[in-house]
């Protein structure tokens with residue numbers, strides 16, 4: 165595996181477990197890695213805080229881009245609860261993020277856009293706009309619409325992985341401990357609720373690999389910070405400082 169000077173990757177970064185592991189996957193392969201997160205009005209701003217903090221820990225430059233979503237769902241509406249994967253589904257959200265990332269990649273000369281899409285479990289979350297067989301054609305359309313020379317590659321390294329395989333990959337990349345800075349819980353809680361579908365799926369992943377989730381370790385570094393990771397007034401926006 166070689167890294168070359170001109171190879172620059174942009175990681176679509178939610179602050180969740182899969183995209184966090186994708187970040188460390190990209191760091192192994194690309195000379196320069198940056199992360200991009202999207203503030204689409206999600207109730208759980210904690211995931212954006214996690215993204216900003218984890219990018220800093222990983223010593224990569226990070227930006228948060230404001231992005232409008234034209235409908236209200238359990239993830240954005242204050243009067244709607246997230247009770248299952250369906251109520252957490254924001255139609256087309258990840259496709260929109262790919263478009264916005266492709267714009268940045270084109271304008272700023274990124275070689276690759278990397279996502280953590282995948283982690284498919286039978287009967288589990290499996291949002292259609294992260295399924296590899298559907299995202300692939302969409303990325304081809306992006307090339308046609310934005311960049312006919314197809315100089316940007318779209319990488320989804322965990323496209324066919326289960327959650328356990330993503331956790332195993334994290335262990336192989338030696339970034340398990342950093343996963344304490346990720347956010348998964350549908351209820352937006354820290355410590356996580358442990359009972360929502362997202363928490364359960366994550367727990368299953370660690371269980372099958374036989375590793376403890378560092379997020380749940382009461383003695384982890386994060387637990388000393390409390391539920392809020394950023395200091396009052398600290399920006400997580402596009403002006404986030406460049407840390408690497």
Ligand SMILES: [Zn+2]
Pocket residue numbers: 348349350351352356357358359360361362363
């Ligand atoms: Zn939960």
